[in-house]
Amino acid sequence: MNVGIVGLGLIGGCIGLELKANGHEVYGVARRQQTCDQALAVQAVDKANTELASLAPCEVVFVCTPIATIVSMVSQLAQVLSPTTVITDVASVKGALVRAATQQWPNFVGGHPMSGKSVAGIEAAERGLFLGNSYVITPVDGAESEDGERDGAELKTDESAIALVEQLAKELGSVLYRCTPAEHDRAVAWISHLPVMVSANLIRSAVSEPDDTVRQLAENLASSGFRDTSRVGGGTPELGLMMAQYNRAEVLRSLKRYQQSIATTIEQLEAKDWAGIESTLEATKAARTRFV
Amino acid sequence: MNVGIVGLGLIGGCIGLELKANGHEVYGVARRQQTCDQALAVQAVDKANTELASLAPCEVVFVCTPIATIVSMVSQLAQVLSPTTVITDVASVKGALVRAATQQWPNFVGGHPMSGKSVAGIEAAERGLFLGNSYVITPVDGAESEDGERDGAELKTDESAIALVEQLAKELGSVLYRCTPAEHDRAVAWISHLPVMVSANLIRSAVSEPDDTVRQLAENLASSGFRDTSRVGGGTPELGLMMAQYNRAEVLRSLKRYQQSIATTIEQLEAKDWAGIESTLEATKAARTRFV
Numbered sequence: 001m002n003v004g005i006v007g008l009g010l011i012g013g014c015i016g017l018e019l020k021a022n023g024h025e026v027y028g029v030a031r032r033q034q035t036c037d038q039a040l041a042v043q044a045v046d047k048a049n050t051e052l053a054s055l056a057p058c059e060v061v062f063v064c065t066p067i068a069t070i071v072s073m074v075s076q077l078a079q080v081l082s083p084t085t086v087i088t089d090v091a092s093v094k095g096a097l098v099r100a101a102t103q104q105w106p107n108f109v110g111g112h113p114m115s116g117k118s119v120a121g122i123e124a125a126e127r128g129l130f131l132g133n134s135y136v137i138t139p140v141d142g143a144e145s146e147d148g149e150r151d152g153a154e155l156k157t158d159e160s161a162i163a164l165v166e167q168l169a170k171e172l173g174s175v176l177y178r179c180t181p182a183e184h185d186r187a188v189a190w191i192s193h194l195p196v197m198v199s200a201n202l203i204r205s206a207v208s209e210p211d212d213t214v215r216q217l218a219e220n221l222a223s224s225g226f227r228d229t230s231r232v233g234g235g236t237p238e239l240g241l242m243m244a245q246y247n248r249a250e251v252l253r254s255l256k257r258y259q260q261s262i263a264t265t266i267e268q269l270e271a272k273d274w275a276g277i278e279s280t281l282e283a284t285k286a287a288r289t290r291f292v
Numbered sequence: 293m294n295v296g297i298v299g300l301g302l303i304g305g306c307i308g309l310e311l312k313a314n315g316h317e318v319y320g321v322a323r324r325q326q327t328c329d330q331a332l333a334v335q336a337v338d339k340a341n342t343e344l345a346s347l348a349p350c351e352v353v354f355v356c357t358p359i360a361t362i363v364s365m366v367s368q369l370a371q372v373l374s375p376t377t378v379i380t381d382v383a384s385v386k387g388a389l390v391r392a393a394t395q396q397w398p399n400f401v402g403g404h405p406m407s408g409k410s411v412a413g414i415e416a417a418e419r420g421l422f423l424g425n426s427y428v429i430t431p432v433d434g435a436e437s438e439d440g441e442r443d444g445a446e447l448k449t450d451e452s453a454i455a456l457v458e459q460l461a462k463e464l465g466s467v468l469y470r471c472t473p474a475e476h477d478r479a480v481a482w483i484s485h486l487p488v489m490v491s492a493n494l495i496r497s498a499v500s501e502p503d504d505t506v507r508q509l510a511e512n513l514a515s516s517g518f519r520d521t522s523r524v525g526g527g528t529p530e531l532g533l534m535m536a537q538y539n540r541a542e543v544l545r546s547l548k549r550y551q552q553s554i555a556t557t558i559e560q561l562e563a564k565d566w567a568g569i570e571s572t573l574e575a576t577k578a579a580r581t582r583f584v
Contacts, residue, residue, distance in 0.1 A: 220426065
């Protein structure tokens with residue numbers, strides 16, 4: 001199959017590596033010629049070009065550019081692709097863009113490969129990044145219009161377009177899930193975006209300790225518990241900001257529920273409700289096994 | 293040196309293993325004969341007995357029993373030890389017991405080796421548990437009476453008793469810190485006890501999701517971010533309860549500061565204050581490097 005990839009960073013590069021190795025003809029597009037040359041050098045693509053028009057022969061195109069650019073990228077691609085081409089994306093937030101992209105291109109299929117690394121760029125691309133990890137496909141269905149927009153009610157992602165993206169995601173070694181954009185965004189708020197906020201606020205409140213001796217001691221004594229709980233709050237600021245901006249409603253919803261939960265713990269401590277605290281900790285210990 | 297250990301669980305067993313290997317004569321006491329036999333079998337002690345009186349020859353005694361029993365254990369030991377013997381403990385909270393124990397035994401030195409494993413008991417004891425980890429010594433000093441008690445103002449831990457415990461802690465391979473019980477409890481609230489509450493509430497709020505499809509999806513999609521942030525909140529309930537009970541004031545203080553921090557994030561999201569969120573995430577990324 002002729003597969004196009006726009007945006008040859010870590011994710012675009014890794015998709016190219018896998019699909020080229022699997023025998024597909026991979027066409028890459030990057031803004032800079034230097035990135036094109038790198039992608040060719042590491043065998044992530046068969047052809048590389050700075051022009052979107054070079055993707056005209058492709059049956060499917062992965063848009064792997066930053067989330068803010070995806071809808072406009074789809075409308076640019078609409079000028080150069082044949083109408084049967086399927087366009088898919090890899091953004092980590094879906095509600096903000098899947099309907100808009102589908103309005104630009106009926107054969108658009110939203111997708112989210114839940115894989116990453118702490119380093120970005122084509123230099124970091126490697127085989128196996130997607131192996132065993134989730135890949136969520138988020139079609140839209142005219143029957144449900146979760147954002148209440150009249151336009152949205154008409155849209156329904158084509159089943160054969162979904163099947164094509166699912167086939168390629170399977171070739172990456174991913175575990176497939178399918179849900180609506182709204183369900184996706186609500187679920188990732190809980191397991192990915194809320195943890196960043198929870199964790200960042202742990203760091204922010206610890207460094208707010210006004211007693212210098214205590215703060216210094218805390219920094220010295222911190223070990224695995226603090227390290228793990230603070231990890232995602234000490235990650236890339238751009239990623240956290242993107243979650244906040246593009247999944248604002250769901251991040252707010254989960255944070256408000258979390259805030260209520262924290263308030264309950266404070267009430268239990270103030271009331272010395274030891275049975276309540278113990279039963280909470282027993283419940284969270286049991287519940288965690290369903291997530292990990 | 294003749295070293296006594298009361299309570300032959302994981303920590304008591306590990307202290308015995310290290311100090312016996314270092315040439316000390318180690319006297320162990322456990323409630324059950326079976327535990328005594330196990331401690332002898334794994335070379336954690338030279339002698340083992342179910343009677344506290346067997347510790348009479350010891351120059352130092354480590355109390356490694358549960359936190360709730362420490363002060364009464366010190367008063368029982370006071371009946372059988374010679375007055376020059378130093379008693380120390382290994383509890384993870386200090387304010388609630390160091391002054392009370394010192395009132396029972398002037399040669400008491402509070403201590404907290406910050407090492408552990410997810411499994412308990414003498415069966416899990418091994419060499420190297422303390423190597424490179426913090427060991428906090430928490431003497432009291434008459435000059436400061438942080439709890440305002442008149443009795444406390446008279447107490448001051450003897451320097452030679454502190455030196456003896458510090459010497460043995462060094463032999464365990466630990467990195468030594470010294471601070472007041474109040475400073476210890478405030479610091480560990482930030483880096484150990486608050487993370488448990490933060491993390492448990494993440495789990496509790498995620499499982500409160502009323503939409504079954506979304507909750508199931510969240511459970512399926514959870515990966516390293518949720519796994520790390522939720523780890524300590526899914527730990528032993530008894531440990532979390534102990535922190536809450538014995539360090540209640542400091543856990544409450546840190547939780548209330550944390551609650552304010554969460555409220556600030558909610559305000560920033562509601563106001564779409566992206567610059568504020570980005571600068572917070574930049575600050576937490578930078579601050580975390582001081583802890584880990």
